[in-house]
Amino acid sequence: MRLPLSWLRDFTPLDLPVDEVVATLNDLGLAIESLETVGEGLEGVVVARVLEITGIPGADRIRAVHVDPGTGTPVPVVCGAWNFGEGDLVPLATVGTVLPGGLEIKARRMKGAPSQGMLCAPDELGLPGSHDGILLLDEGAAPGTPLSEALGIRPDVVVELEINANRPDAMSVAGIARDLAARLGLPFAIPDPKVLFDDDVCSASVEVDDPVGCGRFVAQVLTGVTVGPSPAWLAHRLTLAGMRPINNVVDASNYVMLELGQPTHPYDRRRLSGGGLRVRRARPGETLVTLDGNERRLHGDDLVIGDAADRPVGIAGIMGGASSEIDATTTDVVLEAAWFDPLSISTSSRRLKLRSEASARFEKGCDWAGIDRAIARFCELLAPSGATPAGPRTEVVGRLPERPPVAVRTARVNQVLGTDLSDARIAGYLDPIGFTTAVVAEGTLDVELPSWRLDSSTEIDVIEEVARLHGYRAIAPTLPRSPFTGGLTPYQRDRRTVRQILAGAGADEAWSATFVSSDDLDRCLLDPRAAVVVTNPLVAAESLLRPSLLPGLVGALAGNARRRQTGVALFEVGHTFRRPPAGQQLPHEIEAMAYAAAGRAAGEAVTVWHLIADGLLLSDWSLEAATAPGLHPTRTAAVVVAGQTVGVVGEADPVVLAAHEIGERVAWLELDLGGLLAAPHGDRRYRPVSRFPSSDVDLAFEVDDATPAAAVADTLRRAGADLVADVALFDVYRGEQVASGRRSLAFTVRFQALDHTLTDDEVADARHRLVEAAEAAHRATLRS
Amino acid sequence: MTDAAEPLAPWGDLVADAIARVAAASDATELRRLDVELLGRGSALVAARAALASLSAPERREAGRALNQARADVEEALAVRRRELEAQERAARLEAERMDLTEVRPTRRRGHLHLVTQARDRLEDVFVGMGYQVAEGPEAETDWYNFEALNFPAGHPARNMYDTLYLELGPPESTLLRTHTSPVQIRVMEATTPPIYAVMPGRCYRQDTADASHLPNFHQIEGLVVDRRISFADLAGTLDAFTEAYFGTGIRSRLRPSYFPFTEPSAEFDITCVFCRGDGCRSCGRTGWLELGGCGMVHPNVFRAVGYDPDVWTGFAFGFGIDRMIAQRHGIDDLRELVTNDVRFLRQF
Incomplete structure (x- = not known):
């Protein structure tokens, strides 16, 4: 406001x-x-009459203007605005004036024409209005009058x-x-309007069909109205308050609303069939052209004002209709002043996407007791134009909110606020703002709630008023002591660890949007039908919730590639969403973590997975060849932790990369953080470290391509029981030396016992067991 | 050589010559050759020792001593030269290894945590230090948690303050993307009994067009304290303590009346402008204060919604946006920078 x-x-x-x-x-x-x-800065600006306008040779945008600033001596001014003519009254900034914007007016020549001053647009004078043209002044101000006097402007x-x-x-x-x-602590009073109501002349009939939606409705007829411009002071105040002056009737209505908070609506009485008004719910499909010229289709819950012939003439509390608008020919006005149910107004206003100064007030709750004052003030403002308030005034009272007094406990006030206020102090804060107090017993106040504070209905509402008037800053801060030792949950700590591991692995943390489009998912080979749909997205790009971090991160890699940043590795931790099973309201929402590295193959993602598994001290996990939408069909594995699949690792599908115009491989790892961190990890018991010498033996096996290296290593580890300290794959070979469809896997096995130095025979025996086990389990053949 | 060893004068010359040759040896090979020549089987010193037998006992004793001395002198000279040559070789070898370490191009780099994560972690740490737990909740929520339980009844005009994004799940407008982190308050209160000292960070959503100062997904952190006899003064003191711990000494908070359905009395909280420290500058619109967030005393209706007795428990809640705060702190003019995922941005922080 x-x-x-x-x-x-x-x-x-x-x-x-x-x-x-x-x-x-x-x-x-x-x-x-x-x-x-x-x-401010208008001291040198005077009213001037335009005497003559002539062209300037060689100039087509500016003209030479002669004005009379009341001195009788014409003053030449060069002007670039074209919105005025000879005989008009305009503001002239005389030479030496410093305008509100700081511009100093000097005598000068333009294209050879002398200019001794400037004709001003509203904004150049620091007045509300545009720069579109020179401010045109009403007749009545004599040339030479200071502009501030002519407009009733004082510095404000x-x-x-x-x-x-x-x-x-x-x-x-x-x-x-x-x-x-x-x-x-200042006195306050709203002056009573001085109006004489001329009863028994004429009235407007009023019917209210919906006493809940409309709690009070008053119609006041005014006759003998002459529609014209408002007095300068009133128009100026409206303008300063941000409203455009229209005519004296509309302006008076707006002025009353700004001053007292009560919206009113003036109708041209002759354009109301039957000369009366009826408040009712709209009929489904009913339409109405509102004052802004738009046709509105109404809903059965919208409250409308109809005329006595039941034709809709306004949407109650939101905007009047065009058909009964005040115009220059209006002589009789029916003024509506009402109280509408805030919830009804806010619901309609939202549904119609139509907000007005009136609806903004009604939806907060207006003062039904202030209606009569508002009508009187309107009549008072319009009286100079000859308008006579006629009567009797018609009024219908429907159902108004009940406003029982509230018991306010002083102890409760002080407990909530942390203050030590007395009954009298509290009453002293409340009474001046209309919350009338009476002490019913020591420590309890009975508070009558003002009709203009519909928001207030309970003790806590009143306590807030006490706090406000006492001053929030007058309440001395105290610090409560938590009885807890604060801390992160294990999940929150581990999530931080994972982030640090990923950063340590060289990935920068990205934050991509939760929203994706159907196209984004298509490009990533993800099924849009499994994604959760946003009902009211602003743009199509935000119409679905991401089911995976893949679209966001691959998109981010593509964006970086376009900006010539190559070899970029990113990671993200964020929620992903999938449609829930039938009967469940909330989506399947998890916190996911993903890693994406451009120019790196699947091996990099597996390495990063190893870093995470090791960093979290995860014991029971494996990678199992798998396929997943969006990922490389032959370079993807499921990450299985404690028997549960918690993610995928590998590379992005080349089709996905092509769709994003990424010309290099992208290593990919995506995990369900909740699933991962739910698995046992971290808390290990000490395993003794052998103090005895170890022996390393290299074993190379030829196995089928389909046999996972991890499975062979696992077999070796098991076969060696507690004599095998470590099994490390050190070479993979495919080629002429091995059969087609098979490959050679070379391992270094470290033999070591906890309690003695292994003999050559023990090592040889163990080696033999390992070879037999591998051969038996994996169709492996030992290469020599 | 002593002048008393007159009969041995010829050895003196021999030794002096030997020492000179040793000192002039240019490498280890030559030194080894000299070792053999000067002290070995066929050397003059060995021959001289053999010749001692022909001397009388006193002469032999005298000459023997001189001879031992001569041998010791040559051995010493050889050792000194050997050490010198070794030192030279080591120096030459090291010199050959000399490296300009500024030539190094790192082959690995450390990634950077997102600015939002860094800020969130630090905020969490400050509150953990004050004895708070960190609680989280889902981003997709029901109307109950996001609005109803927070004292926004259906149709409440204050719902219009939030441009809510709804999801096509359940009855129309029953499922939504949380518009604030406040639903986590309800979840925490439902799951536990007071006292509660918790902060709730997380991502929130509004139907907003992304521009320099708005993002449709953004991050908030929210605090909730519920205990016996918690007052507005406690809220003010907690915000003061947090402000000073997070923003630094001399940065204070102030409260101004405001309105939120789930708190009453409600307040906006401002902090001393971190740029001018209260003097007034461009960043704070010359007021000396920066707007940070909203707060207030938990509304009795919120306690009723979770089954707490508002006459037994009182509490306060506060919350603010993380993104805008860090944008301001780091001079990022356009919030959209936070979501470009341009590594030239990410790697700055």
């Missing part, structure tokens, strides 16, 4: 430096988003306030003034 600070003084004698006002507003929870100073400060959802009262100048006055 834009608030000219001068407006506050209509309600409270505020006389503080601007920065103190700003600090107080902030402290009250009325956060200042921006602040601008207006109306306009602040933009961010109003929280629980402050319906602060959506008005008067409400903000009430808060400020309470905090500063």
Whole structure:
């Protein structure tokens, strides 16, 4: 909400430096988003009449203008704007003026034409408005009048306030003034409008079909209205508050809303069939053209205002219809002032994607008790144009929220806030903001809630008001002591370890979006049908949740490759999602970890897996040849830990790489971190280390290509029982020396006993057992 | 040689000559040859020893001593020269190995943790030090955890403050991507009994177009304390303590009234501008303060939703965005930099 600070003084004698006002507003929870100073630097700007406009030879964008600044002596000015003509009144910045933007006006020549001043656009004067053309002034101001006088402008400060959802009262100048006055200890009053109502002339009929959606509805007829521009002071205030002046009727309605927080709506009485209004729910499929010119299709839950002939003339509390709009010919006005159910308004406003100044107030909850004052103020503002409030006023009261008084316990206030306030202190904070207190017993206050604070209904709401008025910063901080020793869970510690291992392995940590598109999944050969669908994505690229980290990381590698960064290795830890089994609401969501290295083959990913397994002290794990969507069909293995598959390792499928225009291999490892870390790891018992000499024996076996090297090594280890200290694969050979479809695996086996030095015979026996076992288990033949 | 050894004068010359030749030997081979020639079987010294037999006993004793001395002198000269030559050889060998270590191009590099991870870890560590646990929860949530239990009843206008992304699971708008980390508060309270001292970091989602200051997925950290007699003053003190521990000495926090459905009283919390330390600069809009997050006393309705008695337990919660905080701290003008995954960005931190 834009608030000219001068407006506050209509309600409270505020006389503080601007920065103190700003600090107080902030402290009250009325956060200042921006602040601008207006109306300064206008001392040398006067009203001038355009006498003559002539072209300048050789110039097609600027013209020579002669104006009369009230001195009788024409002043020549060169001007580049074309929105005015001879006879118009315009602002002239005279030579020597320093405009609000800092521009100093000097006498000069342009294309040979003399220019002794400048005609100004609104923004050049620091006034709201555009730079599209010179500010055109209304007739009535004599040339030579200082512009500030002609416009009723005094130096002012306009602040933009961010109003929280629980402050319906602060959506008005008067409400903000009430808060400020309470905090500063200043008197506060909303002046009573001076209006004479002329009863028994004419009325508008009112029917309310929905007493829940519309708790109070008042219609006031005004006759003898002359539609025209608003007085300059009013138009200026509206402009400063960010609203465009339209005509005196609409402006008065807007002014009342800004000042008192009550939206009203003026209808042209002649354009309401039957001269009355009816509040009802919309009929399904009913349409209405709103004031902004758009046709709106209504829902059966939307509250509409119809005329007495049941034609819709407005969406209740949100926007009026175009058909009954005030125009220059309007003479009789029906003014609607109502209280609508906040939930109904916010639901309709959301569904229609239509927000207005009115809906923003109604959905927070307006003050039904302030309706009469708002009508009177409207009438008062319009009185100078000849408008006569006619009567009797018609009113329907529906169901209004019940507002029982709230019992507030002083002990509870002090416990929640950590303060030591007395009953009287608390009452002293509450009474000035309309929370009327009565002490029913020592330590308990009975608090009547103001009708303009619909957000407040319970003790804690009142405690918040006490805190606000006391001042959050007046509460002395204390530090509570946790009775716990803080710490990370084992999972959280291990996750940090895994990250460090991956960084140590040379991979940089990426963060890719959780969202993917169907195309992203197609490119990665992942099935989009298994992915969770986002109902309302802003863009198609965000329509699915990633089922794997593959699209994000491969995409990131491709992005780096395009930026000529090669050999990039990345890793990521993040959640992935799959559709749940039927009957389950939440998706299958896991925390995954993936590693991707461009220019590296499957072996690199396996090495990284070894680093992780070793870093976590994982004992029971194996790699088992497998296939997985998106991964290389013949270079992929499942990572099996304690009998459970927890991930895949290998390379990205060449088809995936081609789709991403990646010209090198990509090593890939993806793990379900939860599954991995659920397996036993880390906590090992000591195994004695042998102090006796060891003997190394090399064994080369020829085995089928399909026989995993890990299986042969495992057989050797088992066959040697506790005499084998280590089995290490040191060479793999395919070629002429071995049969086709087979390969040679060469191992170094280290024999060692815990309790003695092995004899040659023992080593030879053990070697023999190993060879026999390998031959028996794997169709292996020993190569000599 | 002593002048008393007059009869042995010829040996003196011989020894002097031998020492000179040893000193001039240019390598180990020559030194070995000299060793044989000067001290070996056919050497003059050995021959002289044989000749001693022809001398009288006193002469023999005298000459023998001189001869021993002569032999010792030559041996000493050989040893000295041997050490010299070895030292020269070692020096030459080392010189040949000389290396300019600035020529080295590293063959391995260490990867970098993402800035968000680094910040999250540090934040967790600060709170762990204050006796907090770290709790986590799912990113896909039900309406109950994200809104309902947090005192946002259906249709509550405050729901409009969150541009929620919904998932096509269950009845319409029943499943969503959490818009804040606050649902973890509910999960923690459902799973345990007070006292609770916990922080909850994690990724959150809003229907937002990515721009310099918005990301549709972003990270928050949230704190929850529930205990007997926890007050707003405790909230202020905790934020002060955290602020100082994380941002450094002299950085304070301040609270301003605000509104969140799940806390009351609610507040925004600001910290002393870390750039100007409160004097006012461009980064803080000359206010001396930077906005960090939101906080407040846990709303009684939230306690009721998880079955806690609000007259027995009170608590506070606070939360803030990690991404914006680090962007500000490191001078990153555009939040989208955090998600480009460009290694030229990742490797800077």
